[in-house]
Amino acid sequence: MSANATRSVKVDKVDEENNSNTEENAPSVSALASASNFDSGSSLNQGEEIVSTREDYVVNISSSGADKRRKSSTRLNNSSGKRKVKVDWTPELHRQFVQAVEQLGVDKAVPSKILELMGIDCLTRHNIASHLQKYRSHRKHLLAREAEAATWRRRRQICGTTGRTGKSDVNSWVVPTTGFPPVTSMPHNRPLHVWGHPSVDQSLAYMWPSHLASSPSPAWATPCHLPPQPPPGDPYFWYYHHQDVSV
DNA sequence: CCTCGAATAT
């Protein structure tokens, strides 16, 4: 008899030094991560660690993560050996990021400059670069959307067409030079608008008034000091994190 | 060698 089938057993090799997590876990972080669990343990995390920018708390929720980190020779070990954790871009942090980008100019903003302007020692250039990439991506989409909408509006004005907004497929990498691009998508779904550009899209106009330079938050002076982030409870926390507290 | 940007991976 031949041998049976394949054995895809994956061996988790956990080499590298083990970090000693003697510190107490931060319940707040885990709570944040698992805000509300509808189904029991479905897709909570893929073995990633979450860190709160406010501190170097590391929460290891899943131990099935292949922990592999290379130690560069000239690399300072972060206080308490914090390994590589995903940076949690809190709204506050994002705000600082956006401000830095705006200050530098959207076109001139480079990770290193942004990093300096933000003054967050906890972040690395790569962190900024990654976030910046996403930021640009989102902004591009928003601008494109706006432009397309404007175009359609013009066409509608000129043609007075009823604008059949039937939902059609979008194989339109081709620009709507002619014809009517059907409301591509996004029927009534509003994605996180945290990415927006204050100059474009009214939904994003809520950003900072402008003279917020003297923000009462000394957090800018300190590297990793973010005000306590209360449990959002509602997802809208992300949608409207501006200072507009009044209803 | 370092930085940036895009692509790719987790």
Add this chain to the structure above:
DNA sequence: AATATTCGAG
């Protein structure tokens, strides 16, 4: 989806 990591060009 959000970040991290990798890859190639300056």
